[in-house]
Amino acid sequence: MTSGIRTGRARWLGALSVGVAVVMATPNAAVAADNLPPLQPVATDLTTSSKACVAGDGRPYVRGVPRVAAVLHDPVEDDRPAEGNFVTAEFEAWWTDGGGVEQRRSYHSLGRVSSGSAAEWQLPSDLPPWTVVSWRVRAHDGDAVSPWSAVDDEGAGCEFVIDNVSPEKPTVTSAEYPEEGGWSDGVGVYGTFRFDSPSDDVVSYTYDFVGGPRGTVQADGLGGAAEIRYMPTSETLGYLQVQADDRSGHRSPPTNYFFRVKAGRSPFAQWALSDPAGSKSAAPTAGPAARAGAGVAFGGPVPPGTALTSTATLDGTGHGFLTPGTQVVDTGKTFAVGGWVRPAALDHDMTLASQDAGTAPGFTLGARTGDGAPVWSFGIGGTRVSGGRPETGEWAYVLGLYDAETGLARLYVNGQEAGTATEAAPATVTGDFQIGRARGKAGYRDRWQGEIGDVRTYDRVVVPAEAKDLGRRTPQERGHWSLETAPQGLSPELHGGQALKFVGGASAYNYTDQPCDPEADPACEPSLLPYPLVGFGHLDLDGTSGYAATDSPVVDTGDSFTVAAVVNLADREPARPMTVLSQGGEHGDAFKVRYVPSTQTFELVMSHADAPDAAETVAVHSGEPDWAGGRESHLAVVHDRGMDRITLYVNGVATADAAFRSAWTSTGGLQVGRGRTADGWGEYLHGSVDEVQAFSGALSATSVSLLGFGGEPCLTC
Structure with a gap:
């Protein structure tokens, strides 16, 4: 032309x-x-x-x-x-x-x-x-x-x-993800996609991975081809749309390219560390067996809500380590390494995993304490990514990732990215992989003290969704009280757990039990009877002495937990604060959620210790004021120990949250309708409560939004 x-x-x-x-x-x-x-x-x-x-x-x-x-x-x-x-x-x-x-x-x-x-x-x-x-x-x-x-x-x-002619449709090819091939490997693995066009005036190509990245790439010359690198992040039928752009701005008809992506490859090496007590080595799920030093004891505790059956406890001495005696990570290429850990002490740097590189480690993953407060850290190629806060006795899933395509090192803690992704330039090292220690000039150092479980290495990118799954602790239901009835003053837990005991001015209201029969009593008007909050019944509290409680703790307030209930305040303008839910110890509440009439809002109060006049962290509902009388509200308290945050949900919406790092384990039972004050028990609730639910673990926002309707909770939503 x-x-x-x-x-x-x-x-x-x-x-x-x-x-x-x-x-x-x-x-x-x-x-x-x-x-x-x-x-x-x-x-x-x-x-x-x-x-x-x-x-x-x-x-x-x-x-x-x-x-x-x-x-x-x-x-x-x-x-x-x-x-x-x-x-x-x-x-x-x-x-x-x-x-x-x-x-x-x-x-x-x-x-x-x-x-x-x-x-x-x-x-x-x-x-x-x-x-x-x-x-x-x-x-x-x-x-x-x-x-x-x-x-x-x-x-x-x-x-x-x-130029009045549009370019012709481009061609699209990929060796790693062919259009006519079967399911290709896979999530976390990069592939090259090549675009070309029969037209001789094409200058660029516009592409769109539906549900993924989109952009424009320049041709390698007028009428030339172009290539991009793409990494699938989910197991899916991939759909790519590409158009050729000429120098006048004309765009070709689209070429639609379909390809299939398998799930991500299994770990290159993996040790569950759930071996029988007394074992001298860790059996591999993948890769070589790992020899255990004399300071390793199998049969340790596990993080709640995971599939682990036991872990290994390392004593922090020169004998507390595991090693397969060979290389399992190629640090010059993309790799990831992670595992569950619970530090028993944080008075020195500690290594979850590393790999030898002469008299230094090629990479390290673990906790560092050198600069102020301890932090989780991933070091590689002279670069260190740090974030999150380790705590003694607290479980965490820690994963380090180096992406050779982008040159970035990343750190994930409990499934969330921590710190800032940083450019790294690691060298290929061929030393032995280590669990629980790192190589130094004078020998091994930075030894782990505490538990380690399910150590894995990958020879691909672990994508964010996978990191989230690896660090997931599935919440477990610890109590569900529908409050329909209370025979002998006890409202049963639906799964056979401890009952809620009604005390003082607490009573069960059940719509079907009301002495009103329209056929026998012409004056009977069932429509005038109050409706229960959920189902056929609820708990009524008089605001003076009524409450309901369990004999012992329902949730471990020192760990992640969720507690929720439906509440309706009886008074339009209450005269004083009233506690809906609480659980505490001898001197105070580890948590309580209450209504404050001066601000017409709910607030979540977390105390820092079981002590008189202990400091408190308060998260106040930030939405519109809640009208007190005549309208029910669904409240949920979520404590995420892994992320050190508390959140208050009102009617399924997270309306208040705050950082909180002072959790302690309460010894008292769950209280419905009262809380601790400076003068002892008080803040009695005047109103109705229904659908009290308690969980170990932090429920997601989606899961919280599904509570309060009487059905089974979704713990994996």
Whole structure:
């Protein structure tokens, strides 16, 4: 197509000299003695469909007949500022037709523009495609005229070519993820996708992985191909749409490319560390067995809510380590390593996993204590990513990732990215993999003291969703009281756990038990009976002495937990704060959620210790004030020990949260309708409560939103 482009530059130069001579001979073009003529328009002030003014090989290609524009300038005169000077524009366009005859079009603007403003011309519709068209402009101020614009010293005008043809559909190929192949491997593994087009004027390709990244990649030359790297993040039928873009801005019809992605490859090496007590080595789930030092004891405790059956306890001495005696990580390529840990002490740096590199480690993953508060840390190639806060006796899942494609090192703690991804340049090391220690110049150091379980290494990227699953602790239901009835003053737990005991002015209301029979009593109006909050019954509390409680703790307040209930306050304007739920110890509540009438809101209170006058962290509902009487609210308290946060949900919405790092394990039972005050028990609730539910573990926002309806909770949502 470009072979049909013709130029009329030589003939235009001759016309230019004649045209200028004619203009200067015209009486209207005479310059008044006190008037300065407009300035010659310069190429940087000229555009063709917003594209720069260029002549020659760099001339722009445009999709249709363009609009040209020129910023015109009239110099300052003695009696008026430049912005007060007005000019008109004279445009001219020309080309050579197929018969070798020059064609010209001209346009003189009817309106005036102020100096420094743009004049425009929509070129006529009869301009031919695939032909070099030139144009120029000059300015008139009514007395004088500027020289014609020019791109270069030879007087060339701005040039363009009209391209009225869209490029053809591109081709898409991938060796790793072929369109006609089966399920390809897989999540966390990069593949190359190549785009090409039969059209010779393609400059870029626009791509869209549906549900994934999208963007534009430049071709490797005019009409050339392009490649991108893509990493699937889920097991799926992949769908990629690609379009070719030519230099004029035309876009091709889309090419749709389908490919299949398998789940991510299993760990390259894995040790559950759930071996029988007394074992001398750890049996592998994948990879080689790991020899255990004498300071390793199998049969240790496990993080609640996981599939682990036991862990290994390392004593922090020179004998507390495990090693397969060989390399299992290629640090020069993409890899990930992680495991469950529970530190028994945090008075020195401790290593979960490392790999030898002579007298130094090629990478380390663990806890560091050197700079103030302890932090989780992943070090590789002179780079260290740190984040999250280890705590003695607290379980955490820690994972370090190096992505060789991006050059970034990342750290995940309990399934969430911690710290800031940092560029790293590791060297390939071939030393032995280590669990519980790291190599130093004087021997091994930074020994782990505490539990380690389920250590894994991967030779691919562990994507965020997988990291979240690895660090997931599935909540477990610890109690569910529907409060429909309370025979002998005890409301049963639905799964056979400890009952809620009704005390004082606490009673069970059941809609079906009310002594009202319309057939026997004409005055009976069932519609006037109060409806239960959920189901057929609920707990009524008198606000003076009524409450319900279990004999012993329902949740471990020193760990992650969730407690929820439906509540309806009896009074529109309560006179004092009232506690809905609490659980504490001898001197105070580890947590309580209460209604505060002065602010007309609910608040979550977490105390820092079981001691008189202990410090408290308070999270206050930040939404609209809650109308007290006549409307039920669903409340949920979530303590995420792994993330050190507390959250208060009101009607399924997280309305308040705060950082909290002072959790302690309470010894008292769950209280419904009262809490601790400076004077002992108080803040008795006047109202109704229903659907009390308690869980070990932090429920997600989705799971919380599904509570309170009487059905089974979704613990994995």
